[in-house]
Amino acid sequence: MDDEALQELHERRAAALRLGGDAAVAAWHAQGRLTARERIDAFADRDSFQELGRIAGAGRYDAQGRYQGFTPSNSVMGRAAVDGRPLMVVADDFTIRGGSSEAAVAEKWIYAERMALDFRMPLVRFVDSAGGSVKLLAKAGRTKLPGYPLWPSTALMGAVPVASVAFGACAGLGAIRAVAAHFSVMVRDQAQVFAAGPPVVKQGLGVDVDKEALGGTELCTRLSGAILNAAADERDALAQVRRFLSYLPSHAWEAPARASVDDDPQRRDEALNHAIPANRRRIYAARPIAVSIADRDSLFELAPDFGASLRTFLARLDGHAVGLMLNDPAVAGGALTRAAAQKMERFVDLCDSFHLPVVHLVDQPGVMIGPDAERAGTLLAAARAGAAIEQASVPWVSVVLRRAYGVGGSMLGPWSGPTGTALNHRFAWPSARWGSIPIEGGVAAAHRREIEAAADPQARRLELEAYYEQLGSPFRSAEAFGVVDIIEPAETRALLCRWVRDAVRLTQLQPAPKRRTQR
């Protein structure tokens, strides 16, 4: 080997480390942003990043074909580790052609994703890409049918955890790479995610809209749900991805590992006995109930601002990772809105795909009603969420805290499951009430004539309601074994910590990918 070739290798490697060049990097830093390489360093375990394809890019040559210089691909990727566990990370470099996907040497970022699939390692995408660029068309002298035949985007979703961070304006393919993930987070006031940015929207629709209104954090994490979580800054986003991964196995062929735990599985919380107000029209704070039941400091909420009548947490019980769902009556009365149903479907798919036992704490008034809800497509979203529950084969337990009414209430757990043998293991607090329809309204409808005919219709209605109220006692259901047990709220944690041991015995038997991927 001649020294010249070695020299050239080192030159090319050094050029890759310079990204878009000193001026571009300085301008980037001046915006308070980390470069692609700095993001990887801040994210991964120290010195764990082993780059692949560093010298992919565009070489420059003189007339005699001698090497003159080199512009690296704007996709930096390789193997790294987080908490000692291997994963693949692929980061867009905006300092070269705005992170454009077409300047990336597509084979390279696709290879990162294929390698994650083949080696069964989680995939983490740092997206900072303005999408395609027409200038590259001129360079290529032709167009291509859009698409990437070897990109296993959907297969990945059934095989390994996929997490994405949107760091800047992400359009087109960049937006889809951010959205099509099990966990996605965007940096507030810095990232936007949309099919196309403001100039394209202006051209196509004549609409003037700024990029924050078009695809900012408020829109994506609160209204559309396209991105799950918001981050205060870049490092917060990276910390959230690390936290997310800490609950999951490395792939769908294994169950999550148990974490060390310093919280007593038998811990009683007397406050839970008073968490539900006696007045059934009064709301209460939902989150403290989850905080009390889960291992100390173990809650990580997914999509806290979207469909928030349902709260979804990754959590731990006696050190075991679980998925925890909880209705929040302070938002839409806890109803199953279109957004809550979509959130539920995705969350159940996530838990089922990666063998996280599901704990469902239910206070469900039903599928959201009204003209807005009907127009929004709430019914179809509810049906899909119900299907996700019935297709879930992961161990499942529910505790009805208060209400379980109608179709929404029936979705407390799988009634048959994919093998037809699901127990629908279910418990209730003494504050629980359930039924096909709520008593108020239901009485008025069923006894309309009788009430109208009464000397004092109002009094008769209340009398009838009081009668049905008695019938609605959960103890009457428990007599018929309609629930496995009515429990004292304070003993909920102990019950669930005992249950999770049996649940984990099952998930560890022969974990395998589910036949469907996350939808």
Added chain:
Amino acid sequence: MSARHVRAPATGTVWQLAAELDAPLAAGSVVLYVESMKMEIPATMPQAGRVTAWLVRVGDAVEEGQPLAELG
């Protein structure tokens, strides 16, 4: 910047006014209740201040996000 209105926390009907006009109120204190899905959902003060005018009456149908009271 402080908010100029208390807004409806959910779509429903105004159930009960729970504050006095011009009385000093702490941030987070309940201004009125909206009935939605048979629950009383509190609408709360976004910051410390006073309610200077009601924009709705008990029984009015309200949309989520609709201004319910003016703040001074």
